Structures are given as C-alpha cells and as structure tokens.
Amino acid sequence: MIVEDEAILSLDLEQMLIDSGHAVVGIAATQKQALLLAETHHPDLALVDLQLSDGPTGIAIARHLATHGRTNVVFMTANSAMLPEDFAGAIGVISKPYVTSGVNAAMAFLQEGVLRPPPVLKKPASLELSKFYSGRWFPPAG
Amino acid sequence: MSMRQSGRMHAHQGFVRAFPALEAMIGGFDSTDMPVVIADARAPGLPIIYTNEAFTTLTGYTAEEAAGRNCRFLQGAGTDPLTVTRIRDAIFAGRPIAADILNYRKDGSPFWNALSLAPVNGEDGRPRFYFSCQLDAGGRRLDLNRLEQDANAMQGEIAAKAQALEISAVAMNQAINEKALLIDELQHRVRNNLQMISAMIGIQIHTLADAPETSALARLHHRVNALCAVHRRLHQPSSPATFDLAEFLSDHVPDVVSAYSDGLVALSITSEPAVLNSASATPLALIFNETVTALLRAMPTGLAGRKLSVELSKSGTAISVTLTGNSGGAPTDDGGSWLKYADHTLIEALVRQAKAAIVWAKIENVIVVEIHIPAEAT
The missing domain is CATH 3.30.565.10 (Histidine kinase-like ATPase, C-terminal domain)
Known part of the structure; x- marks a missing residue:
C-alpha cells in the first residue's frame, strides 16, 4: 500500500510498483485511511510519506503498523533527518527524489527481506535500513 | 608669624639637621616654589608656626590663617582616613613619612597633596618641630586617576565587548541554526518538487505508451533523474x-x-x-x-x-x-x-x-x- 498525499506521486509510484510486478492494495492520504487500509488488506509493505494531508502523521502510522498486524513499513521522504532514531519501527527509508530504478532495486530487496528473510540481494543504495533491521538482516560477523 | 628673610634653602635635609639655624633657614622657604609648613612638635595640637608663600598659593590660606592650626584643617570629606592614620602614626613614632593625601583649598576645591613630613629633633633627641613640604600632586594623581579610569573603562569595554561577543555568538548560532533549518526546508522542497517533476514525466511516458514522443520524454526523464540523484545527496546533514x-x-x-x-x-x-x-x-x-x-x-x-x-x-x-x-x-x-x-x-x-x-x-x-x-x- 502507498501512504502519500501528493496524488501525482502516488499515481507514479503505483505505476512503478505495478510495472515491477507488485500489487498495490490502495493509496491512503491520511493516518485514518492508512490504518483502515492496512486492517482491511494486510499488505506486506506500506510505503509511507512523513507529511500527509492530516499533518506529519507518517511516524505515528509506522509506530502503529510496527506493533499491529503484519504490514511492514518503509518511509519515502525528502526529509529523512526528521525520522526518529529507531525509524519508528520501520524497516528503512527510501529518500526522495527517488527514481524508478532505485525503487525497483529497493522493492526487490525488500521482497526478499519481508517474505524470505534475510535478503540475499545486496542492499541497494536507494534504501537505507534502520539500525534494527540492519542488525537483523546483516548481523556483524563474529 | 611670617618671618621673611633673605637667603635661600637648597635642601631641606640641611634644615632638618640644623635646627639651631631654624630662623636663618626659614628665610629660604619664603622664596621657594615648594610649599612648606612647620609645626611645633611640643605644643598641644601640633600647631602650625610657619607657612610660606608657595603654601598660600597652593591652598589659598595665608600664613596668618594657617598659623596655630593643626595640619588636619586641610583635610576634608574625601580624605582617606587610612592615609591620615598612617601620617599620624608616623608623627607619633617620630618617623618621616611621604604620602599622597587629598586636601582641600580654602575655596573648598580638592587637590592631591604629595606630602613629605619629617620631625626635626631638638637637642634632647625628641621632635622639636615638624617640617613638611607639600606638592600639588594633581598631575601625578590625575595620571594615576586617569590610569585607573582608563583601566576601569577598558575593563568595562572588555566586559561590554565580551558580552556583545557572547550575544553575537548566540545570535550567530541562532542564525546558523535558522540557516540550517532554512537550507533543510529549501532542500526538502527542491527534493519534493523534483520528485513531482519526475513523477509527471513518468506518468506522461506511461500514458503515451509506445508513441514516438516517449523516447524524447525518456531522455528528459533521465536528465531530471540525474538532478534527483544530485539532490538526494546534496545538503544532507552529514555533508552540507x-x-x-x-x-x-x-x-x-x-x-x-x-x-x-x-x-x-x-x-x-x-x-x-x-x-x-x-x-x-x-x-x-x-x-x-x-x-x-x-x-x-x-x-x-x-x-x-x-x-x-x-x-x-x-x-x-x-x-x-x-x-x-x-x-x-x-x-x-x-x-x-x-x-x-x-x-x-x-x-x-x-x-x-x-x-x-x-x-x-x-x-x-x-x-x-x-x-x-x-x-x-x-
């Protein structure tokens, strides 16, 4: 699912995801819509912008989804400095402005990480992992 | 009381040792530019028995006005009591003393008196007279005052500058923080706008499907994406x-x-x-x-x-x-x-x-x- 309040961005992102073989269960522009969408469809992944049409609710959405249900969160933001230290329980962040190849590489990696962890693919530069997931998927040797 | 005589005194030390020749020596003081006071060490209250012209010029008091009074009459409200004590102690101990003391003229104006005071012993070895010369130490004292004032002013200035510096440091930090926030915000907007432009071109390419224009649009898309790649990194907090x-x-x-x-x-x-x-x-x-x-x-x-x-x-x-x-x-x-x-x-x-x-x-x-x-x- 896509949580983004800019219609053009969500449209473009949806097309990118469909083109690379993913199914998009829906697009949400607010916290309420996002949580409803997650409860209804239980998607594997939510791509969440920080700033939504009801305010900077992206972090609260991530915190909720991290502890309820099965949906994993990856932020998509132009202001990753605003993220809390623990990424609010999210797997990581894709920095804006992203491009198709970066999103595709991140999605391929996340698909492995979410469905058959740990991922075998090399982590793409377009995706920054949270400390928790970085340690979980790439434990330090020894 | 004035004992005007001819003759010139060249060094008062000579006078100090030559008590028997007091009268003769006094004549020399009359014409010197150095204010001189002689007090009777044996009379109660140590009264002044002689002052010269230079004393009158300095203080405004004539010899008649000064005669019979204790030297204290030159003191006033601003006189440092500690200095007075030091002089008094020296007198009682029969020691010579030099001190800068704030005295007052007859018209009430203060002046710094560079006082040199020495007992002139009688034949019994005890003080018979007190001889003192006064100098208007105004200039010297003024310099000291000025130095002190300058030092104070400088200290004040330094303190003010330090404070101003601190204030400007705080303001600068604030400005730097504000600037950083502003740059963050600008970069945030640039990134969002680039994302929007990239998305619009992406949607357009998708809509046109295999139309001939798509190749030109795709080239434009990559130019915009090159900018995206620049701006994803530029001005990140780690590398401004x-x-x-x-x-x-x-x-x-x-x-x-x-x-x-x-x-x-x-x-x-x-x-x-x-x-x-x-x-x-x-x-x-x-x-x-x-x-x-x-x-x-x-x-x-x-x-x-x-x-x-x-x-x-x-x-x-x-x-x-x-x-x-x-x-x-x-x-x-x-x-x-x-x-x-x-x-x-x-x-x-x-x-x-x-x-x-x-x-x-x-x-x-x-x-x-x-x-x-x-x-x-x-």
Whole structure:
C-alpha cells in the first residue's frame, strides 16, 4: 500500500510498483485511511510519506503498523533527518527524489527481506535500513 | 608669624639637621616654589608656626590663617582616613613619612597633596618641630586617576565587548541554526518538487505508451533523474555542501544503462571518492548523464559484446573520467555515433559552465570520451 498525499506521486509510484510486478492494495492520504487500509488488506509493505494531508502523521502510522498486524513499513521522504532514531519501527527509508530504478532495486530487496528473510540481494543504495533491521538482516560477523 | 628673610634653602635635609639655624633657614622657604609648613612638635595640637608663600598659593590660606592650626584643617570629606592614620602614626613614632593625601583649598576645591613630613629633633633627641613640604600632586594623581579610569573603562569595554561577543555568538548560532533549518526546508522542497517533476514525466511516458514522443520524454526523464540523484545527496546533514562524483556515477549510470539497453550491455565502473563542490554538481551530473546516454544510444541493439566502462582517476586535485563505449562487433557507424546521438548544444553549455574539458575519439567500434574536471570544482 502507498501512504502519500501528493496524488501525482502516488499515481507514479503505483505505476512503478505495478510495472515491477507488485500489487498495490490502495493509496491512503491520511493516518485514518492508512490504518483502515492496512486492517482491511494486510499488505506486506506500506510505503509511507512523513507529511500527509492530516499533518506529519507518517511516524505515528509506522509506530502503529510496527506493533499491529503484519504490514511492514518503509518511509519515502525528502526529509529523512526528521525520522526518529529507531525509524519508528520501520524497516528503512527510501529518500526522495527517488527514481524508478532505485525503487525497483529497493522493492526487490525488500521482497526478499519481508517474505524470505534475510535478503540475499545486496542492499541497494536507494534504501537505507534502520539500525534494527540492519542488525537483523546483516548481523556483524563474529 | 611670617618671618621673611633673605637667603635661600637648597635642601631641606640641611634644615632638618640644623635646627639651631631654624630662623636663618626659614628665610629660604619664603622664596621657594615648594610649599612648606612647620609645626611645633611640643605644643598641644601640633600647631602650625610657619607657612610660606608657595603654601598660600597652593591652598589659598595665608600664613596668618594657617598659623596655630593643626595640619588636619586641610583635610576634608574625601580624605582617606587610612592615609591620615598612617601620617599620624608616623608623627607619633617620630618617623618621616611621604604620602599622597587629598586636601582641600580654602575655596573648598580638592587637590592631591604629595606630602613629605619629617620631625626635626631638638637637642634632647625628641621632635622639636615638624617640617613638611607639600606638592600639588594633581598631575601625578590625575595620571594615576586617569590610569585607573582608563583601566576601569577598558575593563568595562572588555566586559561590554565580551558580552556583545557572547550575544553575537548566540545570535550567530541562532542564525546558523535558522540557516540550517532554512537550507533543510529549501532542500526538502527542491527534493519534493523534483520528485513531482519526475513523477509527471513518468506518468506522461506511461500514458503515451509506445508513441514516438516517449523516447524524447525518456531522455528528459533521465536528465531530471540525474538532478534527483544530485539532490538526494546534496545538503544532507552529514555533508552540507559537497557532492561525491563517484557515488553519483555508481548510482546514476546503472540507472541509465538499464533504461537504454536490453540488459546485455556489460557495465564496469572504476572510481575512487571524488568530492566536488555543490556548485559543480549539477552541470557535471548532467554532462555524465548526456554522455552515458549518447554512448548507449550509439550502440546497436541486440549485439553481444557491448560494453560500457566508466573510469574515474585523480591527479592531484584534478579529476578525469574516461567513458568507453564498445559496440561489440558491430560495424562502425560512419555518421559518427557520438556526434549523432549526443545533444551537443546541451553538453557544450554544461562543459562551459563547469569549466570542464571534453574530448572524444572513435576507433572502429569503440568510442572514448574523456571528461576533465578542473581542480576548482573540487
């Protein structure tokens, strides 16, 4: 699912995801819509912008989804400095402005990480992992 | 009381030792410019028995007015009691003393009196007279005062400057923080806007599907995406105003390769960290985008053995990047592949802006493009 309040961005992102073989269960522009969408469809992944049409609710959405249900969160933001230290329980962040190849590489990696962890693919530069997931998927040797 | 006599006293020490010759010596004081006072050490209250003209000039008191009074009459409200005590102690101990004491003239105006006071012993060895000379120490005292005032003023000034400095440091920190916030906000907006532009072009390409315009739109999309790649990194908190060309190349070149090839072009990127200033980032990013795009478009599709290599090397602060496009075994394109597929107007304008140099050569099925980046871009 896509949580983004800019219609053009969500449209473009949806097309990118469909083109690379993913199914998009829906697009949400607010916290309420996002949580409803997650409860209804239980998607594997939510791509969440920080700033939504009801305010900077992206972090609260991530915190909720991290502890309820099965949906994993990856932020998509132009202001990753605003993220809390623990990424609010999210797997990581894709920095804006992203491009198709970066999103595709991140999605391929996340698909492995979410469905058959740990991922075998090399982590793409377009995706920054949270400390928790970085340690979980790439434990330090020894 | 005035005992005007002729004769000149050259040194009062002589007088001190020559008590029997007091009368004769006094004559010398009358004409000296040094104010002199003599008090009777044996009379109660140590009354003044002699003052000279210079004393009158200094204090405004005539000899008659001063006579019979204790020297204390020159003191006033501003006189330092500690100095008075010191002088009194010296008198009682029969010791000579020198002190700067604040005295007052008859008109009430204060003056600094550089007092020298010594007992003149009688034949019994005890003080018979007190001899003192006074000097208007105004100048000296004034200097001390001025020094003190200057020191105080300077201290005040230093304190004020320190405070001002502290205030401006706080203000500067605040300004720096505000500036950082402003830059963050600006960058945030630039990134969002670039994302919007990229998305709009992406949607348009999708809508047009296989229409002929899509290839032009795709080239525009990659130009915008090159800017996206620059701005994802630029002004991140960790590296406020620099741009790593090597990072950009390893990020953006595969992106272009995947878009312009059928997945059969072998790509190799050899580089080392090459940090550029942010002003050079955009033109250089676009130059590389155009060059890589042109090299890929010059390759005939479908052929095996196609290769693109990007090699970044540094010589001192100057950076050179060599891009080599090998079309595999394809017959050479006599139209001059590079010339045909590169947007020269755009590349030349960008090369000028970046003060870079670009040279290219075509040898059979290999096109080599060298881009030289001046040291001033780093």
